[in-house]
Amino acid sequence: MRTRAVIALIAIAIFSVGCSYDKKEPENNTRATDTSRPNPKVSWSDFTNSSRNGYSDRVFFAFDQHDLDTGARGTVEAWAAWLKAHDGARILVEGHCDERGTREYNLALGARRANAIRDYLIALGVPATRIRTVSYGKERPAVAGADEEAWAKNRRGVAKPSGSGS
Amino acid sequence: MSRILTALVLFALAAGTAAPAQAEPVVRIDDPNFSPLPIALAVPKGSTEPENDMGRKINEVVSNNLSRSGLFRTLDPATFIQRDGSEATAPQFSSWKSIGAQTLVTGRVFLRTNGDVRVEARVWDVSSGQQLLGRAFETRTNNWRRLAHKLSDAIYERITGEKGYFDTRVVYISEQGPAIKRVKRLAIMDQDGANNRFLTDGKNLVLTPRFSPSAQEITFLEYVNGRPRVYIMHIDTGRREIVGDFPGMTFAPRFSPDGNQIIMTLETGGNSEIYTMDLRTRTVKRLTNNPAIDTSPSFSPDGKRITFNSDRSGRQKIYVMNADGTGVTRISNRPGRYATPVWSPRGDLIAFTKMQGGTFYIGVMRPDGEGERILTRGFLAEGPTWAPNGRVLMYFKQSRGGQAQLYTIDLTGRNERQVPTPSGASDPAWSPLLVR
Numbered sequence: 347m348r349t350r351a352v353i354a355l356i357a358i359a360i361f362s363v364g365c366s367y368d369k370k371e372p373e374n375n376t377r378a379t380d381t382s383r384p385n386p387k388v389s390w391s392d393f394t395n396s397s398r399n400g401y402s403d404r405v406f407f408a409f410d411q412h413d414l415d416t417g418a419r420g421t422v423e424a425w426a427a428w429l430k431a432h433d434g435a436r437i438l439v440e441g442h443c444d445e446r447g448t449r450e451y452n453l454a455l456g457a458r459r460a461n462a463i464r465d466y467l468i469a470l471g472v473p474a475t476r477i478r479t480v481s482y483g484k485e486r487p488a489v490a491g492a493d494e495e496a497w498a499k500n501r502r503g504v505a506k507p508s509g510s511g512s
Numbered sequence: 513m514s515r516i517l518t519a520l521v522l523f524a525l526a527a528g529t530a531a532p533a534q535a536e537p538v539v540r541i542d543d544p545n546f547s548p549l550p551i552a553l554a555v556p557k558g559s560t561e562p563e564n565d566m567g568r569k570i571n572e573v574v575s576n577n578l579s580r581s582g583l584f585r586t587l588d589p590a591t592f593i594q595r596d597g598s599e600a601t602a603p604q605f606s607s608w609k610s611i612g613a614q615t616l617v618t619g620r621v622f623l624r625t626n627g628d629v630r631v632e633a634r635v636w637d638v639s640s641g642q643q644l645l646g647r648a649f650e651t652r653t654n655n656w657r658r659l660a661h662k663l664s665d666a667i668y669e670r671i672t673g674e675k676g677y678f679d680t681r682v683v684y685i686s687e688q689g690p691a692i693k694r695v696k697r698l699a700i701m702d703q704d705g706a707n708n709r710f711l712t713d714g715k716n717l718v719l720t721p722r723f724s725p726s727a728q729e730i731t732f733l734e735y736v737n738g739r740p741r742v743y744i745m746h747i748d749t750g751r752r753e754i755v756g757d758f759p760g761m762t763f764a765p766r767f768s769p770d771g772n773q774i775i776m777t778l779e780t781g782g783n784s785e786i787y788t789m790d791l792r793t794r795t796v797k798r799l800t801n802n803p804a805i806d807t808s809p810s811f812s813p814d815g816k817r818i819t820f821n822s823d824r825s826g827r828q829k830i831y832v833m834n835a836d837g838t839g840v841t842r843i844s845n846r847p848g849r850y851a852t853p854v855w856s857p858r859g860d861l862i863a864f865t866k867m868q869g870g871t872f873y874i875g876v877m878r879p880d881g882e883g884e885r886i887l888t889r890g891f892l893a894e895g896p897t898w899a900p901n902g903r904v905l906m907y908f909k910q911s912r913g914g915q916a917q918l919y920t921i922d923l924t925g926r927n928e929r930q931v932p933t934p935s936g937a938s939d940p941a942w943s944p945l946l947v948r
Contacts, residue, residue: 458783
């Protein structure tokens with residue numbers, strides 16, 4: 347517990363430095379951290395820590411679709427920036443589906459989703475050797491629940507750092 | 513003959529009275545006005561208490577099998593008039609007729625000093641008093657359940673004129689825990705849910721097991737070190753091996769009807785294509801070449817054609833092609849998403865999952881796409897598998913927010929029954945009739 351707290355403190359310290367460095371103009375917002383964006387140089391967990399206004403570690407897809415919308419592209423662009431700031435880091439991209447499809451088709455659909463993300467990362471200049479994809483189909487839902495709200499959260503691509511540098 | 517491997521020895525019994533020259537089926541089960549045949553199953557009679565115990569256990573398994581098939585109505589033993597054991601040698605047909613029995617099964621049971629059990633069974637037509645079948649079954653005593661299944665198959669075959677399916681097993685995926693932390697294990701059991709056994713420990717995610725034609729191996733998908741690949745496991749030894757050496761995910765495996773090939777899907781760069789691998793020569797052949805999803809392949813029983821699932825038209829539909837990948841034809845032409853086509857062991861039908869308007873359906877159609885019939889529906893119903901006689905389907909079904917469970921249904925759409933499993937269950941695959 348203690349070491350984790352220390353790491354968290356260091357991470358916050360690095361993060362704060364990054365924030366102040368990034369800030370280019372005075373904000374109207376009274377809470378400066380709300381408008382700051384994470385520095386790609388921080389650890390992945392801080393970079394994607396939503397409680398600290400980080401980028402998400404996941405993007406979402408429409409039903410039976412695998413194309414990235416504008417919001418999803420913005421998130422993947424941030425992942426690319428992080429990867430470029432971490433030379434040795436590798437990334438695992440998981441493709442997931444909701445439960446409203448058949449098992450084998452969903453394995454294929456999850457692979458399509460993971461590869462749509464991979465292709466965009468490569469287009470953004472991330473070497474293919476640093477990206478691995480895996481499909482879990484409908485096997486690993488993020489949330490329980492059998493309604494559209496839950497299914498929308500489960501149709502996702504999730505990035506996880508793997509290997510050194512993360 | 514090895515006594516361990518030889519499950520059962522069968523003998524024909526001489527007819528008690530004149531037997532019919534031809535074994536004509538007693539009922540026509542495809543008659544639309546068909547109603548279940550009333551059958552009385554007298555407990556096989558022994559001469560000691562252990563023998564009578566064994567007789568009762570066997571009788572219970574047979575009774576459960578026949579009534580679950582939906583083709584028989586097993587009469588309540590409490591209504592039997594002749595139940596002092598004399599029916600085993602001299603049935604009084606008028607008394608069986610008076611309780612509404614059309615068919616009567618009697619038998620004698622012997623426990624031998626060498627540890628074997630022997631059952632001599634006779635099937636009678638009550639109205640004529642004719643013996644329809646006389647057969648003896650012998651096996652090791654601890655193998656008595658298979659004896660009961662063989663006896664069930666013999667009765668079923670004699671009455672319906674169709675092959676039985678009771679001496680079979682089912683592999684499936686056992687599911688435990690909440691949706692976001694689900695543990696899945698490979699499991700195997702008798703078709704009636706008895707003798708459940710787990711084949712994996714739940715550490716790795718496993719999916720979609722299917723039997724080899726010998727019922728000695730299964731092929732399935734396992735995530736080993738986070739990499740989903742097709743494996744083959746030998747059931748008795750637990751020994752497993754990866755199928756081929758592929759750069760991407762391999763999934764949706766099935767054996768070819770001769771057992772020499774695995775047909776499966778290989779995904780590379782997000783594109784899924786259907787491949788076969790010859791298990792003897794390791795030769796790999798690609799059968800589809802399309803940027804769409806091509807998956808869930810299943811051979812016709814003669815091995816000449818393959819049905820599969822593709823979204824090349826923009827939505828999931830069912831296709832048929834020749835075994836070499838030529839002659840691709842779309843066969844599902846109605847609205848809705850169609851998936852998981854599985855060719856019947858008789859060759860005459862393809863079972864499928866259909867999704868439309870938020871509902872899942874299990875249905876069958878002919879290989880030319882005509883004659884579509886929906887058998888059941890649910891919030892989620894998926895993955896039909898055929899009993900070896902092509903008359904019964906098993907699949908899994910789940911209510912909204914509920915747990916997946918296995919069910920069987922007759923090809924007519926009648927008689928949907930849950931199959932008992934220790935926990936949640938999905939991805940069933942029915943074995944061929946057991947030989948050993």
